Amino acid sequence: MSTLKKINVVRRALMQGLTKNIGNTNSTKNIKLTDKTTIKKVLISRPNQRLGNLLLITPLIQEVTNTFPGCKIDLFVKGTIAPIVFENYENINNVVELPKKPFKETLNYIKVWIKLKKQHYDIAINVDKNSSSGRLSVQFANATYKFFGEASEDIESKYKDYEHIAKYPIYNFRSFLTQLGLDKNESPIPSLDLKLSNSEIANGQKLLKDIVNNEKKTICIFTYATGDKCYSETWWEVFYERLKAEYQNNYNIIEVLPVENISKIGFKAPTFYSKDVREIGSLIANSVLFIGADSGIMHLSSASKTPTVGLFSKDNIRKYEPYNNNSVAINTNDSTVDDWIKVINKILS
Structure with missing residues (x-):
């Protein structure tokens, strides 16, 4: 430390x-x-x-x-x-x-x-x-x-x-x-919401189109995180190769880059870089799935209403898991890549 x-x-x-x-x-x-x-x-x-x-x-x-x-x-x-x-x-x-x-x-x-x-x-x-x-x-x-x-x-x-x-x-x-005397409220807890406007979502669609230029649906990955939440290059390269093998025929796979402009897969996938969090959110909103470790961008995906797979290597899943819009948290310590693919397939089905 x-x-x-x-x-x-x-x-x-x-x-x-x-x-x-x-x-x-x-x-x-x-x-x-x-x-x-x-x-x-x-x-x-x-x-x-x-x-x-x-x-x-x-x-x-x-x-x-x-x-x-x-x-x-x-x-x-x-x-x-x-x-x-x-x-x-x-x-x-x-x-x-x-x-x-x-x-x-x-x-x-x-x-x-x-x-x-x-x-x-x-x-x-x-x-x-x-x-x-x-x-x-x-x-x-x-x-x-x-x-x-x-x-x-x-x-x-x-x-x-x-x-x-x-x-x-x-x-x-x-x-x-x-x-204080008000009636008890048992309604569902609201979801995270960036409140993207229609024009922002349309701009995100254009940004995505400029990257992939095809009609396939898109999976976004985010390979960075801060501190000990961040997985290694080797870990991500293995997972990315599996994602390609499973999905690249039917889906685009693009990497959203952090402000540090770091890629744990060596920039092998098409990338999107922006310092504007609303712009990043608008692009993610146009994808069918986001996959990334516990981070601010993971929560940005949830707030952009995109199904989110949160990858956790620490024991803080219950505190930080994405919880809206068919989202899932995965403890990568007690599961395998095959398990993760099953989770992803269920969301995409």
């Missing part, structure tokens, strides 16, 4: 220890919410800059919008990608962005917190119960109702899919609302 990573581990542990008792949802439980139409302005706090983590809050945004029709939502995030991800969410009012490197942009960092404090919200929501910055932001915000992300005593065991990082914030928030 690098020195920087070690410092971040210590920093997170320290901040979580200092903030674990900050904020108390119980303080608003005695204030009953008798009329949902009074909720006009909502703060959702997810101070994180990673593409995947931002896409994973799109279900919660849909949940809040469905619960409080006509409300306006401010997002408290980190970095600069959120306005792009939520570009087509009409009820997103403001995106309050913390700088990615606060120690290098201290003045700007302070200004953002001051900007947050000046606003008033009907409800402030912390997405990640383990986020110290999220808890701090909800505590700091001026809001009638404050939800810090805690789970009720029985909720974790009630839902089989509770562990998923896109789902437990919704289950927790629904529980909070019932404690």
Whole structure:
């Protein structure tokens, strides 16, 4: 582990220890919410800059919008990608962005917190119960109702899919609302959604056509991932050769490249490279299947409504698996290539 990573581990542990008792949802439980139409302005706090983590809050945004029709939502995030991800969410009012490197942009960092404090919200929501910055932001915000992300005593065991990082914030928030006096909500959890427009999807179709120039359907692969989630060149080359043997007669197989412009198969497949996440999503939306390791692009595929096969070598499948639109997570440690092909065939059938 690098020195920087070690410092971040210590920093997170320290901040979580200092903030674990900050904020108390119980303080608003005695204030009953008798009329949902009074909720006009909502703060959702997810101070994180990673593409995947931002896409994973799109279900919660849909949940809040469905619960409080006509409300306006401010997002408290980190970095600069959120306005792009939520570009087509009409009820997103403001995106309050913390700088990615606060120690290098201290003045700007302070200004953002001051900007947050000046606003008033009907409800402030912390997405990640383990986020110290999220808890701090909800505590700091001026809001009638404050939800810090805690789970009720029985909720974790009630839902089989509770562990998923896109789902437990919704289950927790629904529980909070019932404690405020609203009716219990048992509707299906919304899916990830980039909300691609018709024009974006049409542009993605053109981009794909420029690469393959035929009428065959397309399978997208993504061979990169960060850290120990990334499979080796040898692993991918074996899998890619099998994919070709099984599917290249009837399907195009193209590789979506990461921003680092790295290919674990040595650029052997036709490739697509872009730094525009919406453009990448629009191209994937025109494919029949996406295959890739746990990554932000895997979640982008889910949010683009394409059936997604997520490849996992770590024990975090239940937390991060793609879950919408005929998508599947595969534990590659306890299965074989033959097993993976069977899964792919079932999706393509």
